[in-house]
Amino acid sequence: MLQVSLYRYNPETDDAPFMQDFAVETGGRDLMVLDVLELIKAEHDGSVTYRRSCREGVCGSDGLNMNGKNGLACITPLSDTVKHGRLVIRPLPGLPVIRDLVVDMSLFYAQYEKIQPYLQNPTPAPTIERLQSPEERAQLDGLYECILCACCSTSCPSFWWNPDRFVGPAGLLQAYRFLADSRDTATEDRLSKLEDPFSVFRCHGIQNCVNVCPKGLNPTKAIGHIRTMLLNRAT
Amino acid sequence: MATSIISLRRTGLSDWLIQRASALVLLTYFILIACQLLGSVDYISWRGLFDQTWMKIFTLLAALSLAAHAWIGLWSVTTDYLTERLLGPKGKSIRLLCQIGTSSALIGYVIWIIVIVWR
Ligand code: SF4
Ligand code: SF4
Ligand code: FES
Numbered sequence: 001m002l003q004v005s006l007y008r009y010n011p012e013t014d015d016a017p018f019m020q021d022f023a024v025e026t027g028g029r030d031l032m033v034l035d036v037l038e039l040i041k042a043e044h045d046g047s048v049t050y051r052r053s054c055r056e057g058v059c060g061s062d063g064l065n066m067n068g069k070n071g072l073a074c075i076t077p078l079s080d081t082v083k084h085g086r087l088v089i090r091p092l093p094g095l096p097v098i099r100d101l102v103v104d105m106s107l108f109y110a111q112y113e114k115i116q117p118y119l120q121n122p123t124p125a126p127t128i129e130r131l132q133s134p135e136e137r138a139q140l141d142g143l144y145e146c147i148l149c150a151c152c153s154t155s156c157p158s159f160w161w162n163p164d165r166f167v168g169p170a171g172l173l174q175a176y177r178f179l180a181d182s183r184d185t186a187t188e189d190r191l192s193k194l195e196d197p198f199s200v201f202r203c204h205g206i207q208n209c210v211n212v213c214p215k216g217l218n219p220t221k222a223i224g225h226i227r228t229m230l231l232n233r234a235t
Numbered sequence: 236m237a238t239s240i241i242s243l244r245r246t247g248l249s250d251w252l253i254q255r256a257s258a259l260v261l262l263t264y265f266i267l268i269a270c271q272l273l274g275s276v277d278y279i280s281w282r283g284l285f286d287q288t289w290m291k292i293f294t295l296l297a298a299l300s301l302a303a304h305a306w307i308g309l310w311s312v313t314t315d316y317l318t319e320r321l322l323g324p325k326g327k328s329i330r331l332l333c334q335i336g337t338s339s340a341l342i343g344y345v346i347w348i349i350v351i352v353w354r
Binding site (some may be wrong): 158161162164194195196197198199200201202227230231234 | 245246247248250251252311314315316318320321
């Protein structure tokens, strides 16, 4: 028996959020946290609400806070997170809750939009494609894999306090993905939009982001690269 | 076009550099002071140290570094925690009040140090 404590909130019927306990029969299997949620929804309470889609760590829709640590429910085995037979599941911290485990990601996406996450190059496109050398392509490794699950940004204190002004680890990782792209020519424009005291420099290197990224990416390192680019540009 | 670090416009980069440079100045200054204190100090030698022009300039530099360092740090703290997001519509005035308080205190300290050392 696994004791699961779920964050519940339905703004239409509840005055305030509360924690609801479920005793879930796992049959001794090392299920993924998402499986446990599906069990609760199927066998205990059909009104439990959460996002999910791919169930294999690809779509990024089931970012949750499990026993205090952000991660993707579908690829987090119980053996990785359960302590003393207890599992506490909350929505990603710092974002407004729409219902139960579903958060409003608008602030997160607004920051993503801000960094212009698309290739910019006004030179006429070649007939087939813009080529890169294997070395240039390698610059994008560890950056392009991000699935925008928001586990990192919602574990970052700087993002909690200033989600409207600090781009956050996810957005900054993508900002660097385009700064590092040999085919992109908007480097100067991109950097000039990042040099204010908030967008990049609110990062204090706490590294919560690195600690939680389910894809094993390192936003702090990317932020360091952006800082170096800003420094080189100013001297 | 390269933006100059020395331009008066405050950027995250200039703040970041000032934080590091001022920390370096303060570290050197306090190591020097600590070394003095480790040896035997009496009024004459202490006075002698601070009567030297280089020490006066160094002290002034340390005071300015302290003020800049503290200002940037505390400005960050006030814009993290004393915001409209966390305190509601009153956030702006509370933040402004704290920032005015901090900056006047820091300016006061610098003037005080100048008066003590350069008198
Ligand atoms: S390293 Fe920076 S971006 Fe990552 S959690 Fe810390 S403050 Fe946030
Ligand atoms: S960097 Fe990692 S944690 Fe952050 S959004 Fe991308 S995949 Fe998720
Ligand atoms: S359901 Fe797609 S990442 Fe977990």
